[in-house]
Amino acid sequence: MTKHCLVTGANRGIGLAFVRQLLARGDRVVAACRHPGKAAALNTLTGEYPGHLHVLPLDVTSEKSRAELIRELPLVGGRVDLLINNAGVLHSGERFGQLSNAHLDDSFRTNASGPLLLTEALAPTLSDGATVANLSSTLGSIANTGQFGTPSYNISKAAQNMATVLLAHALRDRGIRVVALHPGWVQTEMGGDGAQITTAASVAGLLQVIDALTLDDSGRFLDWQGRTQPW
Numbered sequence: 001m002t003k004h005c006l007v008t009g010a011n012r013g014i015g016l017a018f019v020r021q022l023l024a025r026g027d028r029v030v031a032a033c034r035h036p037g038k039a040a041a042l043n044t045l046t047g048e049y050p051g052h053l054h055v056l057p058l059d060v061t062s063e064k065s066r067a068e069l070i071r072e073l074p075l076v077g078g079r080v081d082l083l084i085n086n087a088g089v090l091h092s093g094e095r096f097g098q099l100s101n102a103h104l105d106d107s108f109r110t111n112a113s114g115p116l117l118l119t120e121a122l123a124p125t126l127s128d129g130a131t132v133a134n135l136s137s138t139l140g141s142i143a144n145t146g147q148f149g150t151p152s153y154n155i156s157k158a159a160q161n162m163a164t165v166l167l168a169h170a171l172r173d174r175g176i177r178v179v180a181l182h183p184g185w186v187q188t189e190m191g192g193d194g195a196q197i198t199t200a201a202s203v204a205g206l207l208q209v210i211d212a213l214t215l216d217d218s219g220r221f222l223d224w225q226g227r228t229q230p231w
Helices: 013-024 040-048 063-076 101-122 151-174 199-212
Strands: 004-008 028-033 053-057 080-085 126-135 177-182 221-223
Touching: 004 013, 004 101, 013 028, 013 040, 013 080, 013 199, 028 040, 028 063, 040 053, 053 063, 063 101, 080 101, 101 126, 101 151, 126 151, 126 199, 151 177, 177 199
Parallel strands: 004 028, 004 080, 028 053, 080 126, 126 177, 177 221
Antiparallel strands: none
């Protein structure tokens, strides 16, 4: 059965890999990113999958941008069966004693409140029985924290994990599954040196996890191989 999917942060890395694999299996995709005109790979895919891929602008931190996306969705298919909240930011080089409001605020708005508010706004468009996949990280796991590092990212991902659980409760009566997913240490610009997993392998695993979810899994924190992660 063809799914109607929406992927945020879709112009590169994990988001782009999701778009590629969803299209390859026959799904219809709305790929959202801040600057569609600069998204060369997405625009190429639009030509390769005519009618199956639509690229729309979205800044998840902006209420106006989120509202504009909601207005445009009926023109490109309407319903959403799978929402992948992938857009995220990591400010590198943070040091204790030198933290900034700007980095903390930007991280929270992009990684936590943005996906929460977008999902809330999209709720009327989500199909009953849909899936919301929030791309999280084990860096947001309080139990796994063993050192001081990337604080604005870690704090915002911990907040996103709470948002996942709250959304799971809010949407459960419609059979909508909401999960936090850790993609592994992936070879992306954000992943940096030492990352071990390709975007293709990570996304293939994540899609297997997503496809196997039941309503009982809603509110869980899982990795790309389906293993439960500690909060």
